[in-house]
Amino acid sequence: MCSRAPMTSIYSCPASAVLIALFILPFVLGFAKDYKIGGANVTRRTGKISIFAGDGLNFYTTFRVAPRIILLSLIYAFNNLNLSLLRLRHFMGIFLFCTGVSALGQDLRNVFIDESENGKIFSTFLEEMEQRHNVDFIFDVDRIQAYTVTGITGRQRLLEYLDKFLVHHIVTRVSERVVFIVERASDKFGDRRSDYIVLKRPDAREVTVQGRLTDSGNGEPIVGAQVLINDSNSGTLTDVEGNFSLRLATDRIHYLTLKFVGYENYHYIIGFSPHGSQTRIDVSLFPESKQLESVTVTAEQIDVNVKSELSGMQRLNIETIKSIPTFMGEVDPVRSLTTLPGVTTAGELASGFNVRGGEAGQNLILQDGAPIYNPSHLFGFFSAFNPDMVSDVSLFKGGGPANFGGRISSVLKVDLRNGDAGKHTISGGVGLVSSRLSVEGPLERGKSSYMVGGRVSYTNWLIRATNDAQLKKSAANFYDLTGKLFFTLNDNNFLSITGYTSQDDFRLGTDSVFSWGTINASLRWDHKIDERLSFVFTAFNSNYYSDVTSLDETESFVYQNEINTTGIKFDLNYDKSETWNLLGGFEANHVLLEPGKIRPTGEVNVVPMDMRDQRGIETAVYVQADFDLSEKLGITAGLRYSQYLRMGPDEIFTFDYSNIEGRYPSITDATYYKSGKIIKTFGGLEPRISLRYLLRDNLSLKASYYRGYQYLHLISNTTSTTPQDYWVASGPYLRPEIGDQYSLGVFTNLSDNKYEISVEGFYKETRDAVDFIEGADITLNPALEAGLAQGRGLAYGVETLLRKNPAGRFDGWLSYTWSRSLRKFESSEFTTIDEGRYYASSYDKPHNVSLVLNYHLGDRTILSANFSYSTGRPITIPVSKFSYDVYQSVLNYSRRNEYRIPDYHRLDLSITFKDRPRKNKRWMGEWVFSVFNVYGRANAYSIYFTRYGTANKVAILGTVFPSFSYNFRF
Secondary structure (H helix, E strand, O other), rough: OOOOOOOOOOHHHHHHHHHHHHHHHHHOOOOOOOEEEEEEEEEEEEOEEEOOOOOOOOOOOOOOOOEEEEEEHHHHOOOOOEEHHHHHHEEEEEEHHHHOOHHHHHHHHEEEEHHHHHOHHHHHHHHHHHHHHHOOEEHHHHHHHHOOOOOOOEEEHHHHHHHHHHOOEEEOOOOOOOEEEEOOOOOOOOOOOHHEEEEEOOOOOOEEEEEEEEOOOOEOOOOOOEEEEEOEEEEEEEEOOOEEEEEOOOOOEEEEEEEOOOOEEEEEEEEEEEEEEEEEEEEEEEEEHHOOOOOOOOOOOOEEEEEEOOOOOOEEEHHHHHHHOOHHOOOOOHHOOOOOOOEEOOOOOOOOOOOOOOHHEEEEEEOOEEEEOOOOOHHHHHEOOHHHHHHEEEOOOOOOOOOOOOOEEEEEEEEOOOOOOOOEEEEHHHHHEEEEEEEEEEEEEEEEEEEEEEEEEHHHHHHHOOOOOOHHHHHHEEEEHHHEEEEEEOOOOOEEEEEEEEEEEEEOOEEEEEEEEEEEEEEHHHHHHHHEEEEEEEHHHHHEEEEEEEEOOOEEEEEEEEEEEEEEEEEEEEEEEEEEEEEEEEEEEEEEEEEEEEOOOOOOOOOOOOOEEEEEEEEEEEEEEEEEEOOOOEEEEEEEEEEEEEEEOEEEEEEEEEEEEEEEEEEEEEEEEEEOOEEEEEEEEEEEEEEEEEEEOOOEEEEEEEEEEEEEEEEOOOOOOOOEEEEEEEEEEEEOEEEEEEEEEEEEEEOOOOOOEEEEEEEEEEEEEEEEEOOOOOOOOOOOOHHHHEEEEEEEEEEEEEEOOOOOOEEEEEEEEEEEEEEOOOOOOOOOHHHOOEOOOOOOOOEEEEEEEEEEOOOEEEEEEEEEEEEEOOEEEEEEEEEEEEOOEEEEOOOOOOEEEEOEEEEEEEEEOOOOOOOOOOOOEEEEEEEEOOOOOOOOOEEEEOOOOOOOEEOOOOOOEEEEEEEEEO
């Protein structure tokens, strides 16, 4: 052990060791390239050895090894083993002088330049400064490559010259040896040293950087936060431990953004330097006031609309959805999609939606993987989805990737977020006609979470405030409850369970009560096999039912129909690289259909009837590859094979179309199929391909083709879907619908992705489209298939979108769609409609315009507007009549859907006031005041005619509807 010397000297034994090590060091280092001694990084270079000391020693020397000088220094050292601090300093000076060492300035503030530097290329000049003074300038060469050193008239400090010369850049000295040079931003970002992170530069050109985000108050990990690299438009999410990893190039500057709901956004400028000491990015986030503003947890590129291979895809995050003015303050994720091109609805606040000329029943709607058959409450007045629990909403207008199927128009994917695994939170809202409340928090902090949310309506006071005597006796209510559990089993296994239930009741006067509801549940297991290979397994059950109860004492009854689906799905993902991805898997669904039944509820003259249940098994296997053939050409190609088995037990009638009884063919026989017997088999290949060609970095051309099979059909004789509509399965007399869709579009972003512009055309053909024959009875009809016709559907159009992304005070979008949706049925004399000519479908609206604008009056006030216009939908009207008696007349109708109701247009406004931001404030709230139908237009929902041909217009909302709501979170 070496003993400590008095205060006037250094450690006596270590002194000798230190000096000997200093002199022998050059010889030892001659046999190696890199060393790390204590806190010093030692690197051998050609002809010299550089020492960057981190603990105590802070100098740079160049050893030119001369045995003579080394020998003299050793003799001097051994003769002065017990040196004082002063003598050691003298010795160091003598040593540096004798070895020919030039001690260079450490502090950039003491580096001077003169006029001899004029005329040099600026980037070359900086590199010379780096070599001469052992410092590091971090900058993007492309930004200053056109500059030349000028204006140096005498000896002056380097940093002062850089500040004066680079007027459009920020020059920030973050340490004695490291300087950042970045372009100046309008928001003063980059003016502080705390805006920068200097990471230690490795030998490789790319490196994986690890990091972790935690809560500044309790140190708990932040799960699911966005970690975005703005300069490369990429990013990732933090895992259950708050960890993340990024792949970064070491030869350029990176701009990092950290985001999470309820926390301040953090922005950093990252550079790599040999003088850097950090190897990780660990940040503690502070809570802030914007807790009511959710964000899209997707970590996708901001120019994904240009560079993604998929066309026809629209995505709205919940923050954008909440900014759109609403009816009675109720946020509607589905209704918000109708402001985008190619998406329409049958009428004001109608249930369901139509995509590119398709029917409402041709849309596959999924909530966390489980089907939703009715996406609205109270006939379309409110959404079925709780906005406080929704993460984002994605719509595939072209049918979607190969792992989605079963519908031929679109796929609507609603993703619920996970509960907060860090802290317990309560959020909700109170409005004029409904309220909602959600609770979330950790089950095991940082690893598992829960989230439960419910909504309830109280609209009866509004209904009874009307002057209509029948409405005063009516009532309308709904409730829904959504829950989600998330578990981290280990680093490679994650489990989530989602449950949803809803109930609607509507009583029209004292006549009938309409009730409908949904109960579904899903389980998802995510398993990571290795860094590139993973799979997702999903199991679900979804049940939708509707009832109509007659309150008439003489004819009291209950009518019911139902659909129940149970299924599993397995997706295997292989990420070979950022530009090459492979997806494969299978799914299987069992469907049980109750088309309808009626039973009396008392001693009444009602005959009970029960249409036989229909059963089917739908299976599919699929594979899809996403890859880039070059920097410009990218392809998404998928192939799906689906099969549907119509199963027993069931009874199938045999029809004689040569013998028509009334409007239906006569039934000549019936065949009974036992349980497990296959009645009919359908199947086919569903190819999908989408190509993207980059004309420029911000301009792309996309083309796609999609084929899909649909084995279930929604039967309705109304324009908008109603609880009385029901589903039937393909069978001996009802073939599956087959859709083929083509699209071609141009997509571009302008002004650094602030603006998006797209123009996309589509052409869609549907084989075996379903419609009912003239005068068909579709309710409780055992011979239903005989009243249905199958023919050809045709839709085509052009969609345009101009979007201003959120940046600055103003954002929003303008969409315009010109399209047609036509039908043609001429398969036989019995099933021919409108003499076999093309006619407009009930949802054919050639012109659709939507304008959504948001203006930020301040940090806490947002003014929003939404204007909608569409061509009136088609209708069939009586064009003449004749009378043969004083009390009777016979109406002669036009061709099917030959006329249209009046055009539709409406303006909505809203203003949002948010609480003032304060750190550590638990309760946060916002007031939302909205006006629906500002100028009170009585838009026609439908036109109906009396027996004498008199027209009557039905307007759902024919006046101004002001409302307010209060949202909170704590």
